[in-house]
Amino acid sequence: YxxxxxxxxxxxxxxxDTKCEVFQxxxxxxxxxxxxxxxxxxxLRNQVTGELPIVIHGNxxxxxxxxxxxxxxxxxxxxx
Numbered sequence: 001y002x003x004x005x006x007x008x009x010x011x012x013x014x015x016x017d018t019k020c021e022v023f024q025x026x027x028x029x030x031x032x033x034x035x036x037x038x039x040x041x042x043x044l045r046n047q048v049t050g051e052l053p054i055v056i057h058g059n060x061x062x063x064x065x066x067x068x069x070x071x072x073x074x075x076x077x078x079x080x
Contacts, residue, residue: 020046024053026070035074042074 005012017023024033024044036045036052043052058067071077 019049019051020053021049021051022053023055023057026056026058026067035070042076042079044074 002012024046026033032047033044034047036043038052044056045052058070
């Protein structure tokens with residue numbers, strides 16, 4: 001598929017999420033995100049771009065205790 005697109009000189013069907021519109025990784029030395037309420041719903045807001053990403057990811061280094069604290073702070077279980 002991609003090779004045939006390249007042969008036709010079609011644009012590559014990939015967009016990098018440089019503003020964290022879709023995806024936010026939680027593992028940074030100093031977090032650049034904050035927990036906020038939007039229309040009564042808990043969300044993460046990227047403090048650099050102002051975006052509210054749809055997917056948040058805590059990798060293996062983030063640890064279950066960190067995510068547990070985040071769930072508590074955002075009161076996520078109330079919204080399931």
